[in-house]
Amino acid sequence: MTAFDTSDFLTGSDSRPTFPPVMVPILPWQNAKLLSEALGDTVYASSAFATAVKLLFKLGVPKSRGAIGVEVPSSRPESLGKRGQGPWISRTEPTLGAALRGVVRAREILSAPKDYERLLELLREEGWFGLEIQTSEENLPRDLQIAAQRGKDAGLHVTLNLLPGALHTQNSRVIRAFDTVALHLIPSRQLSAERLKYLESRQVVGLVVDAATSERTNLEAAWESLVLLRAQLDVDARVSVGVAGSFTTGALATQLRADQDIREKIWARGAKQKIFEALDLSLALRHGKESVAAAFAADQIARASRLTSRGIA
Incomplete structure (x- = not known):
């Protein structure tokens, strides 16, 4: 299993991770009930959500701040409940929150500024740790600068x-108003040096x-990007x-044998x-492909096997 050590973190003066070496999504919070069903009827949805976060850690995702993204309903923040009430992550240990970033759509928060303020609160x-604002527009609304500043004023990255x-x-x-830019590079041919000259972000x-998609990631092409x-x-x-998009309910296994590991049940x-794949690419980016040579070799073998219609022993 891919593993990280403390050398894989970029740290600040307080010796805590400040920039995640990998960013991954989980199922949207509103699907926490499905997580509960996967674990069994005796587990509450909020507990199942916390368990899912912990399982990401067990799978190798670093416990760095903001490493795990969670889609949250920006249009109805009251549905998230209040501390200690309702289906909200407040029932988990406070240390889990530092690893999480809320994920929202740009147009949603811009159309409902009061809801956005409540969400930030x-x-x-x-x-x-922070907030991730997603947009697919090529001409960005100027109001995103205000949204970014309000997030920073709330103490969020x-x-x-x-x-x-x-x-x-x-x-x-x-x-430039944002601390970090997450650039969607799927497919990898979208990347061009001409575009990148406009990217001045330090993170x-x-x-x-x-x-x-259920298709394997082409590790070689992704690494080159x-x-x-x-x-x-x-x-x-x-x-x-980073991992683009979010894991859909189809990624959740709810009909498995009772004797299977709890990790497999979720x-x-x-x-x-x-x-x-994201963890292997992160290690390759930091320490060279040789550090995860087995993963790259396995990917090449799998692709060759599909091309020749031969199974892998």
């Missing part, structure tokens, strides 16, 4: 998740693993690996595979 109260097409001069001021996450990304950025820029093979 809730995330701050629960001790979450704010990330902008965007497509390469949004990297152009008109968006420069908006992009960039290359989203090279796709959570929405990450290397190109790092080469085109400022020498002081930090680059890490995460289907597809979701675990994506996590392992």
